[in-house]
Amino acid sequence: MSAKKIQSAFFCQNCGTQSPKWLGKCPQCNEWNTFVEEILNKDSKIATAISSNNSSKPILIKDIDYTQEQRIITNDKELNRTLGGGIVPGSLILLGGDPGIGKSTLLLQFSLSSKRKKILYISGEESQKQIKMRAERINKDSEKCYILTETATQNIFLKIEEVKPDIVVIDSIQTLHTSYIDSSPGSISQIRECTAEILKYAKQTGIAIFLIGHINKDGAIAGPKVLEHMVDTVLQFEGDRNYTYRILRTIKNRFGSASEIGVYEMSQDGLREVNNPSEILISEREDAVSGVAIATTIEGARPLLIEIQSLVSSAVYGTPQRSSTGYNSKRMNMLLAVLEKRCGFRLAAKDVFLNITGGIKIDDTALDLAVVCSILSSNENIPLDTQICFAGEIGLSGEIRAVSRIENRIQEAEKMGYKQIIISKYNKCKYKSNKIEITKCKNIVEVFKLLF
Numbered sequence: 001m002s003a004k005k006i007q008s009a010f011f012c013q014n015c016g017t018q019s020p021k022w023l024g025k026c027p028q029c030n031e032w033n034t035f036v037e038e039i040l041n042k043d044s045k046i047a048t049a050i051s052s053n054n055s056s057k058p059i060l061i062k063d064i065d066y067t068q069e070q071r072i073i074t075n076d077k078e079l080n081r082t083l084g085g086g087i088v089p090g091s092l093i094l095l096g097g098d099p100g101i102g103k104s105t106l107l108l109q110f111s112l113s114s115k116r117k118k119i120l121y122i123s124g125e126e127s128q129k130q131i132k133m134r135a136e137r138i139n140k141d142s143e144k145c146y147i148l149t150e151t152a153t154q155n156i157f158l159k160i161e162e163v164k165p166d167i168v169v170i171d172s173i174q175t176l177h178t179s180y181i182d183s184s185p186g187s188i189s190q191i192r193e194c195t196a197e198i199l200k201y202a203k204q205t206g207i208a209i210f211l212i213g214h215i216n217k218d219g220a221i222a223g224p225k226v227l228e229h230m231v232d233t234v235l236q237f238e239g240d241r242n243y244t245y246r247i248l249r250t251i252k253n254r255f256g257s258a259s260e261i262g263v264y265e266m267s268q269d270g271l272r273e274v275n276n277p278s279e280i281l282i283s284e285r286e287d288a289v290s291g292v293a294i295a296t297t298i299e300g301a302r303p304l305l306i307e308i309q310s311l312v313s314s315a316v317y318g319t320p321q322r323s324s325t326g327y328n329s330k331r332m333n334m335l336l337a338v339l340e341k342r343c344g345f346r347l348a349a350k351d352v353f354l355n356i357t358g359g360i361k362i363d364d365t366a367l368d369l370a371v372v373c374s375i376l377s378s379n380e381n382i383p384l385d386t387q388i389c390f391a392g393e394i395g396l397s398g399e400i401r402a403v404s405r406i407e408n409r410i411q412e413a414e415k416m417g418y419k420q421i422i423i424s425k426y427n428k429c430k431y432k433s434n435k436i437e438i439t440k441c442k443n444i445v446e447v448f449k450l451l452f
Helices: 077-082 103-112 128-137 153-163 188-205 226-230 277-281 329-341 365-380 406-415 444-451
Strands: 008-012 035-039 092-097 119-123 145-149 167-171 208-213 233-238 245-253 261-267 270-273 292-299 302-314 322-325 350-356 388-390 420-424 437-441
Touching (some): 092 188, 103 270, 145 153, 292 365, 437 444
Parallel strands (some): 092 208, 092 233, 119 167
Antiparallel strands (some): 008 035
């Protein structure tokens, strides 16, 4: 009797492309040295057999019975906002983030805070006693949260049938394995097959499922890129581990906006929701300091006020240094070139350091005006008025361009007690207020004359 031949295939660790032989360069994602060999003995009777009786039939779109899906509103307002208003039943949500950033704490805290919905928290990384220790640390207890330590998907589905929860949390997808594939847990084929099984189960039962995903050294979620295409929502939990603030950012959302953020503060007692991030992103100081400007930005539907700090000094070494934290360094170099060429400020021989406080990263072009004013303030060593904030994009000719949703930005500045906001002359703003003065300027030179 001949032994069963072991089947193997090569998979790209970046995008999941399958190949019968090893390739140096992936033909799909063009990455080098990403192919690894995996044992592949899939049970064709179980995995590929599709019953013709259960197959769905084509139906006219006007004949489909549609009722608005009732979202599950959680006690976590920041999570609700990020998901687009709550959890959609039957959805599959993937949460990624750096090690130790607080992914497990966020979802355990969410599971323990549930008052009405039954939640099953499945861990393949910690024992039940370890999870209990963490629950004690964040001072939460719940009669609706069940804990299960299991890594086999078939056993997980059986336990879900027993408990019948409304929401399932799985920590993490890289620890799961299915008996249909012989490769080890965490491999490309295991991650893809386990996610496919969980997705199918979520759609059939209507149970919302959260998956925690590890990330690789490049910051992308570990496993094939197809993983992010399979799930309904991808959330990224990010922040600097040296700071206490964390941002929950939506990367993809089939049921809402993909540009929302939630803000949390990490403490010894777990994560605290921050409902007004503008207060924490602007530092309190008694004395006016040069190089500090306040910018208004929009993240999703949420307007924020953030503090931009600059330091301009004479270059000690031959080549001037350009460094930025939380802001695009290429855009900063462009703004410095505009100040040099169009406005006549001699910054080519000076070191420029830029920092956005709070350890967050912002890509909004409306920060340009605040960045320029912050740099000029440090260069002239003249503090800006602490009651002024800015919203404007800088063009290559030195003009101030209009930015979107200017009314929301002005209202947030007014709410935070600012007396003046400088915007573009080309912004069509109908908002009027007695509490805040709206000043319109057409270029950087005009702003410079106004401020200095």
